Amino acid sequence: MTMRPWFPDAKLGVFIHYGVYAVDGWAESWSFYTGEVTHERYMEQLDRFTASRYDPKAWAELFARVGAKYAVLTTKHHDGIALWNTDHRNLDVVRDTPAGRDLVTGFVDALRDRDLKVGLYYSHSDWNHPDYASERHPGPHIVPANGYSHAEQGAQDPQAWARYLTYRDGQVRELVERFRPDLLWFDGEWERTEEQWRMGELAELILAGNPETVLNARMLGHGDYATPEQGVPLIAPEGPWELCLTINGSWSHRPTDHDHKSVRQLVRYFTETIAMGGNLLLGVGPREDGTIPEEQVERLEALGAWIARHSEAVYGTVAGLPAGHHYGPSTLRADRRTLYLMCLDVPRETVSIRGLRNAVRRVTVLGTGTELGHHITGGLGHVPGVTWIDAPGEADLDPYATVLAVELDGELDLYRGAGRD
The missing domain is CATH 3.20.20.80 (Glycosidases)
Known part of the structure; x- marks a missing residue:
């Protein structure tokens, strides 16, 4: 069935x-x-x-x-x-x-x-x-x-x-x-x-x-x-x-x-x-x-x-990033245009996403709405760089798991290769 x-x-x-x-x-x-x-x-x-x-x-x-x-x-x-x-x-x-x-x-x-x-x-x-x-x-x-x-x-x-x-x-x-x-x-x-x-x-x-x-x-x-x-x-x-x-x-x-x-x-x-x-x-x-x-x-x-x-990151979502792209659990909106990164430990300095081909439109802390800065380092040709998201401040931390909503410029597009030969 x-x-x-x-x-x-x-x-x-x-x-x-x-x-x-x-x-x-x-x-x-x-x-x-x-x-x-x-x-x-x-x-x-x-x-x-x-x-x-x-x-x-x-x-x-x-x-x-x-x-x-x-x-x-x-x-x-x-x-x-x-x-x-x-x-x-x-x-x-x-x-x-x-x-x-x-x-x-x-x-x-x-x-x-x-x-x-x-x-x-x-x-x-x-x-x-x-x-x-x-x-x-x-x-x-x-x-x-x-x-x-x-x-x-x-x-x-x-x-x-x-x-x-x-x-x-x-x-x-x-x-x-x-x-x-x-x-x-x-x-x-x-x-x-x-x-x-x-x-x-x-x-x-x-x-x-x-x-x-x-x-x-x-x-x-x-x-x-x-x-x-x-x-x-x-x-x-x-x-x-x-x-x-x-x-x-x-x-x-x-x-x-x-x-x-x-x-x-x-x-x-x-x-x-x-x-x-x-x-x-x-x-x-x-x-x-x-x-x-x-x-x-x-x-x-x-x-x-x-x-x-954090209901937005729970209901109406599917499995998120494969292991290694983000060090923690994640979910993906059913339309595949928003990633939700779960931070089980307190983030220090930055939260990173590896292999993300998409441009990031905006990152916010779910529950408080605080917007976080982000930037990319590295990358060569078809191999994307690392997307770094500024760590949320103490006032934005959840006592059990803080969730970051990452809005993408289109449907999630991940690089899964071994890097430049």
């Missing part, structure tokens, strides 16, 4: 890992898979999950305020516990927890009321489903296999696996038909091959129900965009992409995890990502009651305030 234009211009999304794992603060699903906690103790959290202060309207208001254009909610993680009132029953919060209600409908409605795009996360794998561990990946396992995920050698049950796929397809069909998500964010794909998952059939099912749904690359050969996780790639993936990143070190609510990234670090992650043409999907982990921890709210709001001050 053709990528929907809203996605590459979204720039910022919010990833919400919310489920019963927040009751005791265990890692989502993985904690029982790896033995950090016993399966029995993990599942006891069902009895204490209330969502008593769950307010999706407050979530949506926060996300819109910080400049996010979409949000993704974990409707079912690898533990198999669905957050909506599913007719394809294994485990869900409606019947199996004191919350006793569908949590997805309110999320979807609240986002749409704020003109935010709706993303729903769904795990292909389900470590609690009785028919799931009945098939085995034929190749090497990315994650060590155990009885939650794979049948023992020689103990595969094709009929049980077929039942599991019917269950999975039924749940995905519900998500598509009931909620018509703008984006489906799949996970758990590493446990089987594309053929075992019947990914082609699943993609057909989704797009028949809603042809405009964007699919992530964890649909294997049927995804629309790449999803690198927890680290900015050094080379941008081909096509649209998104970096998914936690604010601390955990996806879900872990009250013992105090390793929060600073606002400056988050601004760096964000600018480096959009400078390479990607979106940042920033993860938050609500508490069991549905409230988002204050440390995460504060960082979202500070990042959002930086975006608001």
Whole structure:
């Protein structure tokens, strides 16, 4: 399918890992898979999950305020516990927890009321489903296999696996038909091959129900965009992409995890990502009651305030200069006539652009409008000189990243050669 234009211009999304794992603060699903906690103790959290202060309207208001254009909610993680009132029953919060209600409908409605795009996360794998561990990946396992995920050698049950796929397809069909998500964010794909998952059939099912749904690359050969996780790639993936990143070190609510990234670090992650043409999907982990921890709210709001001050350099832009032309991230206006240079450190004396063939019409500091002087040194024939921009004064510096708007005399024209022979 053709990528929907809203996605590459979204720039910022919010990833919400919310489920019963927040009751005791265990890692989502993985904690029982790896033995950090016993399966029995993990599942006891069902009895204490209330969502008593769950307010999706407050979530949506926060996300819109910080400049996010979409949000993704974990409707079912690898533990198999669905957050909506599913007719394809294994485990869900409606019947199996004191919350006793569908949590997805309110999320979807609240986002749409704020003109935010709706993303729903769904795990292909389900470590609690009785028919799931009945098939085995034929190749090497990315994650060590155990009885939650794979049948023992020689103990595969094709009929049980077929039942599991019917269950999975039924749940995905519900998500598509009931909620018509703008984006489906799949996970758990590493446990089987594309053929075992019947990914082609699943993609057909989704797009028949809603042809405009964007699919992530964890649909294997049927995804629309790449999803690198927890680290900015050094080379941008081909096509649209998104970096998914936690604010601390955990996806879900872990009250013992105090390793929060600073606002400056988050601004760096964000600018480096959009400078390479990607979106940042920033993860938050609500508490069991549905409230988002204050440390995460504060960082979202500070990042959002930086975006608001520099929105011209964020929305309506594409990837900026390749590495080496400017020592920092940059974006380019969609008409390719204005460059935005992000200065992550305080500029000293000058800011330079190498290989710029264009004449520069004007340079201003975004947010203050102060105009800066500029000049060129060097250059020979077809090899342009270096464009030097005067460093902004202290009054023009942003506490996290100062942005310079460089207006060009035409569409960006860069020299990419090796210099004079």
